[in-house]
Amino acid sequence: NLQEVLDRVMEISDLNELQEEKSRLTGKQGLITSLMKKLKEIPPEERREYGKTVNEYKNFIEEALNRRKSELENKAKKEREASERLDYTIPGKKRDIGSLHLITQIMEEVQSIWVSMGFEVTVGPEIETSYYNFEALNTPEWHPARDMQDTFYLQDGRLLRTHTSPVQIRTMESRKPPLAIFAPGTCYRKDTPDATHLPMFHQFEILFVDKGVSVSHLKGSLDHFAKRLFGEDRKIRLRPSFFPFTEPSFEVDVSCGICGGVGCRSCGGSGWLEILGAGMVHPNVFRNVGYDPEVWSGFAAGTGLERIAMLKYDLEDIRDLLRNDRRFLRGYRRAV
C-alpha cells in the first residue's frame, strides 16, 4: 500500500533511519527494484500499465524521501543555530585581577610624598638588638618607655623591632650629615589583637638632619605631608608629648575631614585625629652616633601605616586588613 509507505517515510525523525529506509525502498535490493523484476511475470498486454504504475510509485516515494530529508536537515540546522547563537545580554564572566594590598598602596603613596620632598628610602632589619631599638635611642633599661612597648624577644637576646626608629641610628652611624631619610618597615609588639592593635604592623620613619633645623621645619614638612595625603583643606597641630629620643616631642594631629575641626562623632568630638609621633632629635641620640649636637640638629617623625590607612579610609577595625575577606579588599582595589 503506497499511502502507508509514504506515511511511514514522513514519520521518520532521524536522518540515518531515513537513509536506511531509502535503500529499503529504492536501493538495488529494494522494494521498487523487486517490483520491476516482477515485470516479466506480468502478461505482456498489462506490462505497460504495470511499469507505469511502478514508476509512479517510485516517483512518489522518491519525492517523499527527498521532502522528508530536507525537512529533517532544516530542523537539524535550526537546532544547531539555536544552540550556537550568541546571547549578548548574558553578563560577562569577570576575571579576577590581583591588586596591591591596601597597606602596600598607602605605603607607596606616603613614600612618594616624602620622596618628592627629597627624602631617600632606607630600610633596616626587623630583627634588632636591644641597643638599636632602645639604648641608642636614649631609652635605657630602667626607662618607663620600655614597659610601654611590650617587646618580642628572641632566645639569643635579640628582639623584633618595636618601631622603625632604629633605622635612624643605623643610617646616622653609616653616613655623614646632612641627611633626609624615609624608612618604611614592619614592626612587632606583644599586643593582643583588637580593633586598633595588631602584634605585627607597619611604620614609617622620617629623619632629617642638617644645620639649623628647627621645629618650624618639622611643622612645615608635616603640614605639607598631611595636605598631600588627606587633602588641601586639612590642618595639623602639634601637642606636647614625650619620646626618649626626641626633645621636644610632639603628638601630631590632623584636622578631622568630616567636621573640619569643629568636633563630630568620627573624631570623638575633638575635631582632631592623631597621625604621628614626632620631635627634634635628642642630643643624646646625636652623641650616640658620633654627631656633634652643637653642630647638627634634626627632626624625626614616625607612625603606624595601619593607623594612617584607617583614618584615610575611615576603617573601623584594623583586623579587617588581615582577614583577607575579598569583599573588603575589593573595595580598596586600585589598578596596579
Ligand code: PHE
Ligand atoms: N617611634 C615612635 C613610636 O613608635 C614614633 C616616633 C618616631 C616618635 C620618631 C618620634 C620620632 O611611637
